[in-house]
Amino acid sequence: MACCNSVSFFNGVSSPSQPSKSSVSSLKLPSTSQSTAVSKTSYIQSNRNLLFCHYRSAQTPTLRASNFPVTASVAAKERQPLKIMISGAPASGKGTQCELIKRKYDLVHIAAGDLLRAEIAAGTDNGKRAKEYMEKGQLVPDEIVVTMVKDRLLCPDSLDKGWLLDGYPRSSSQANALKALGFQPDLFILLEVPEGLLVERVVGRRLDPVTGKIYHLKYSPPETEEIAARLTQRFDDTEEKVKLRLRTHNQNVESVLSMYEDITVKVDGSVSKDAVFAQIDGALAKLLEIKGMTLGSVAA
Numbered sequence: 001m002a003c004c005n006s007v008s009f010f011n012g013v014s015s016p017s018q019p020s021k022s023s024v025s026s027l028k029l030p031s032t033s034q035s036t037a038v039s040k041t042s043y044i045q046s047n048r049n050l051l052f053c054h055y056r057s058a059q060t061p062t063l064r065a066s067n068f069p070v071t072a073s074v075a076a077k078e079r080q081p082l083k084i085m086i087s088g089a090p091a092s093g094k095g096t097q098c099e100l101i102k103r104k105y106d107l108v109h110i111a112a113g114d115l116l117r118a119e120i121a122a123g124t125d126n127g128k129r130a131k132e133y134m135e136k137g138q139l140v141p142d143e144i145v146v147t148m149v150k151d152r153l154l155c156p157d158s159l160d161k162g163w164l165l166d167g168y169p170r171s172s173s174q175a176n177a178l179k180a181l182g183f184q185p186d187l188f189i190l191l192e193v194p195e196g197l198l199v200e201r202v203v204g205r206r207l208d209p210v211t212g213k214i215y216h217l218k219y220s221p222p223e224t225e226e227i228a229a230r231l232t233q234r235f236d237d238t239e240e241k242v243k244l245r246l247r248t249h250n251q252n253v254e255s256v257l258s259m260y261e262d263i264t265v266k267v268d269g270s271v272s273k274d275a276v277f278a279q280i281d282g283a284l285a286k287l288l289e290i291k292g293m294t295l296g297s298v299a300a
Helices: 040-046 094-105 112-122 125-135 142-153 156-161 172-180 195-203 225-230 239-257 273-291 295-299
Strands: 082-088 108-111 162-166 187-192 205-207 214-216 264-268
Touching (some): 082 094, 082 273, 094 108, 094 187, 108 142, 112 125, 112 142, 142 162, 142 172, 195 239, 264 273
Parallel strands (some): 108 162, 187 264
Antiparallel strands (some): 205 214
């Protein structure tokens, strides 16, 4: 389904207030296999922006999309940073779209899974508590994840630049918890892809254990026979398991959508990544117009 023609989802846009800072069963700890091993030190280093946000505001360079000109910015006190949530099923292309949004609008990309893995690697109190549940194959309680998300949303860079909350909240209880803490998005983006296409994308996915590169047997086949011979498939990338994950995802999305119905924009995720982003970009541009901002005031 294409991006909504109506602009009624902007009716709820208002000046953002300053807030007072899942089903996560699919999350996995960093692999310890030789081919994909990630040392604790390097993992923390790569995710330090998630854990040590208080130190990064003045040091992190602004990332700009080279193809998009930036206009003059407005004073910081006049800015109203964008607050965006995005949701999509497994293999919906959400990760790609998050990267494109982040690069053009310079938003802070926040994913609950990254927060969990980073805090576990760093050995924080929340990380230790989460690890206990995950090692038992249990869901990490909402209170732990919500605390991590809240702390990250209250980091100086998130407050200054705005944020892109990826795949969270996943339930009405999580959405209510964020609302109670004062976090309300300007826009909720939902990527819609037919189930048959999602299954095809997932079932055809393969991993090169040597390089870590992801291939797809149909859409992005390996370059050589040697690479093809060593490709592996995730144990849960089967049609049966994918459909189960999709059923769970759909149930969760329905419960969350009721919370953000007035600010939801549905995007056709079955087309090319550029066409998908064009829909999202159009909605964000309209939002900026409503908020009286320019792209430069976002990326400055």
